[in-house]
Amino acid sequence: MRLKLGQGKTGSQQKKGAGAKGSPRGGRSSLLSFLFFLFISFAFWFVQSMQGDFTRKVYIPVVYDSIPSDLVPSSELPRYIVVQVEDTGFEQINYSIYGLSAIRVGHEGIQADPVLLMGSKELHDQVVARLSPTAYIGDMSPQEIRIPLLRRASKRLPIVAEFLPFPAPGYMAYPPVFTPDSITVYGSADLLADLEYIATEDLEVEELKHTLTSKLQLKLPSGVISEHTQVQMHIDVEEYTEHLFTLPISVSGAGRGYRLLPLPSVAQLRITIPRSRYNELVDTDFELSVAFPRLEGEHTTNKPLEVRLSKHPDWVKHYRIEPQAVQYVIERTTPAY
Numbered sequence: 001m002r003l004k005l006g007q008g009k010t011g012s013q014q015k016k017g018a019g020a021k022g023s024p025r026g027g028r029s030s031l032l033s034f035l036f037f038l039f040i041s042f043a044f045w046f047v048q049s050m051q052g053d054f055t056r057k058v059y060i061p062v063v064y065d066s067i068p069s070d071l072v073p074s075s076e077l078p079r080y081i082v083v084q085v086e087d088t089g090f091e092q093i094n095y096s097i098y099g100l101s102a103i104r105v106g107h108e109g110i111q112a113d114p115v116l117l118m119g120s121k122e123l124h125d126q127v128v129a130r131l132s133p134t135a136y137i138g139d140m141s142p143q144e145i146r147i148p149l150l151r152r153a154s155k156r157l158p159i160v161a162e163f164l165p166f167p168a169p170g171y172m173a174y175p176p177v178f179t180p181d182s183i184t185v186y187g188s189a190d191l192l193a194d195l196e197y198i199a200t201e202d203l204e205v206e207e208l209k210h211t212l213t214s215k216l217q218l219k220l221p222s223g224v225i226s227e228h229t230q231v232q233m234h235i236d237v238e239e240y241t242e243h244l245f246t247l248p249i250s251v252s253g254a255g256r257g258y259r260l261l262p263l264p265s266v267a268q269l270r271i272t273i274p275r276s277r278y279n280e281l282v283d284t285d286f287e288l289s290v291a292f293p294r295l296e297g298e299h300t301t302n303k304p305l306e307v308r309l310s311k312h313p314d315w316v317k318h319y320r321i322e323p324q325a326v327q328y329v330i331e332r333t334t335p336a337y
């Protein structure tokens with residue numbers, strides 16, 4: 001006969017364990033149900049509240065179009081129309097999120113006087129058109145726009161770059177060319193009297209090897225305006241090339257009865273020019289010379305004479321002469337008495 005011991009105790013433990021696992025699950029379900037009904041209650045309260053009326057300030061931007069450059073407002077232009085608006089909560093939220101379109105005051109408001117003008121009725125209608133049909137308008141500031149315009153003095157000024165372009169070694173950069181090269185500016189007569197040019201913003205460009213075209217902002221002084229706020233700048237960049245001439249040395253200012261013989265009688269002229277001008281070089285366009293020294297009795301100093309480039313095309317700016325100075329011999333061409 002076999003006896004099964006401990007089976008009743010084991011079954012009791014299993015039931016107890018199952019009950020223990022079910023308790024937290026039931027508590028979590030109750031919490032979620034509570035939060036769901038709390039959210040539903042809040043949603044109903046929020047919708048009901050937003051259907052009520054609220055009063056707050058609404059800012060409507062103002063934009064001014066087509067004011068000629070030679071006219072200046074006599075006082076500060078209003079940038080916003082501030083309106084006390086009573087409307088439903090939902091509409092107030094829309095005003096805050098999406099904003100309101102700007103009221104434009106353009107050339108139609110410029111009379112012969114001249115004056116920027118938008119009367120109280122037109123301004124009120126513009127405000128109403130931007131609000132919902134349920135809105136009630138309270139205080140509004142300003143209630144109209146009336147700004148007299150004053151005429152400015154004008155002056156035509158050239159455009160100048162206050163920076164220097166830095167070409168790469170072996171390259172040259174021509175002076176900047178601007179389009180337009182001058183502009184008309186407007187301001188008080190006293191302010192314009194001291195202006196001689198309008199500068200561009202600085203442009204830090206180094207190691208230029210290619211032609212550069214860029215738009216630059218203008219540095220207009222405070223109180224000065226213009227229809228142009230930027231210009232186009234063009235800088236041509238070319239590679240240098242060298243050419244070597246061997247030229248005779250002439251003498252300038254020779255004394256009567258004397259002849260000066262440079263030693264040596266020729267020198268080398270090494271010029272550095274843009275590659276595009278290489279074919280324009282002609283040796284007869286260049287001349288080297290020394291100045292006849294001052295005679296003191298029958299003697300002169302033994303100081304070498306500097307060799308100078310006395311004739312050359314204007315566009316040749318960079319050159320080197322070898323040797324830079326020469327010795328000389330002076331001969332008498334007429335007998336002494």
